[in-house]
Amino acid sequence: MSAQPDLLYSEEEEALRAAVRDLLTDHCDPAGVIARTESDTPHDLPLWKTLAGSMGLAGLLVPESLGGQGATHREAAVVLEELGRAVAPVPYLTSAVVATEALLACGADDLLTELASATTVAALAVGLHVSPEGAVPHVRLENGALRGELTGIADAAVADVLLVPADDGGLYAVRTADAAVTVTPQVSLDLTRPVARVRLDGAAGPRLGDAGPAVRRALRSGAGLLASEQLGLADWLLTETVRYLKERKQFNRQVGGFQALKHRLARLWLEVAGLRAAARNAADALVTGADTDVAVAVAQAYAAHVAVRAAEEALQLHGGIGMTWEHPVHLYLKRAKADSIAYGTPGAHREALAEAVDLRAP
Structure with a gap:
């Protein structure tokens, strides 16, 4: 047991x-x-x-x-x-x-x-949207040189080394200082985690090992620990919103004292508490190796909804100030939205969970 x-x-x-x-x-x-x-x-x-x-x-x-x-x-x-x-x-x-x-x-x-x-x-040259079970795009290996284009690579703009999957099944380490490597920023909703297009025109680098198991391990850990980032987002948003509603007054009363808002915050608190349990379970499973696929899928199937809802509630409950560019809540909303499709959508993780526990749809 x-x-x-x-x-x-x-x-x-x-x-x-x-x-x-x-x-x-x-x-x-x-x-x-x-x-x-x-x-x-x-x-x-x-x-x-x-x-x-x-x-x-x-x-x-x-x-x-x-x-x-x-x-x-x-x-x-x-x-x-x-x-x-x-x-x-x-x-x-x-x-x-x-x-x-x-x-x-x-x-x-x-x-x-x-x-x-x-x-x-270093950055893994796999699109930020790819799930641990998803198909991994790769580049061509021709006469020892890598050629092709990969998109949606997070933090490639500051990477010194790109870990590139190739069509021979290998994972190659390519230095971005190589003249055959071009990194072009792409428009991203979340400007705090920029993505870029990577083009390889004959780049060379050592073969590190088999791409399949390495990429899957990397993406699974990324998905599992992303839930902790989403927890941090949601927790800050809840705490900051409660603090603001205690200070803001309407009709000479603290806005936070209104019953309807209390109920909304209590519901959000319960969801954040649930996310904490799911995120901690995923992190623990990555350490122990016990039911790791299930724990990661559960965490990511749940985390996106909670983080996005926390951001949306914070935006609304901050009123007019929440809509301003000067207030940071928009940064959290954009990060939460971007995180909701990072390392696989909630739907992809629900499908993976159904497969893992043998409860596939008929």
Whole structure:
């Protein structure tokens, strides 16, 4: 009989949360994030260098023997909760989780050491919308050179290395400094996690291993831990909305005292609590390997709805100020909407769940 999942936070995880939150409070204020989305450099690389280098978070999942922290998905989930709360424009999920998992599957020790030392940012060259069970686009391998185009690659604009699936079944590491690599920004709803088109015109790089299992492992971890980011989004939105409604007055009464609004907030609180359980369960399952596919599918089938609804409720309940560009709630709505189709739609995860538990539709 398998052990019950542990959904509680350990003292170490809470200490990690406090450290990350303090850093983000000091270096990732909403006004600064909004300003970056309106500039040509939406990524906050100074913040990334502090998170990745000074705090060592880039190598959280990398073994200590390779210069990493040797931590687990549970700790990575806590970091993503806090990054979600701040809609931090850093490539943590794409580099420190998804690309790292692909490299771990391939045993690419040299690149893992680079990522852990925070000298390199990597991105898996698979569209952000692709689910763990989805068909993975690939490029052609012709006489040892990679040719083709891939779209919707998250954080490719700041990546030093792209992990590219090819039609021979291999996963190749391509440096973006290669003249045969062109990265072109694409229009994205969520400007805090930009996507780009990657074109390879004869690029070369070492074959790391088989793309199939590496990409699936990477996307499964990405989907499972994305739920923690969505939890962070939803939790911030709920907390901020409650705070605002306690301050705002209408007819000489606190708006938060109106019964109808209390009911809406209570319903949202229950949904966020449910999301916390699903996200924690997914993170724990990624560590233990117990019913991982089921836990990830459950988390992603539920998380998108809660995060989007929390953002929509926050937008409405903030009234006129919520509609302004100066208020950060629009950043959270856009991230929640973008996250709702990242690493697979809720529908795709429900189908995967039905397959996993043998309850397919007739």
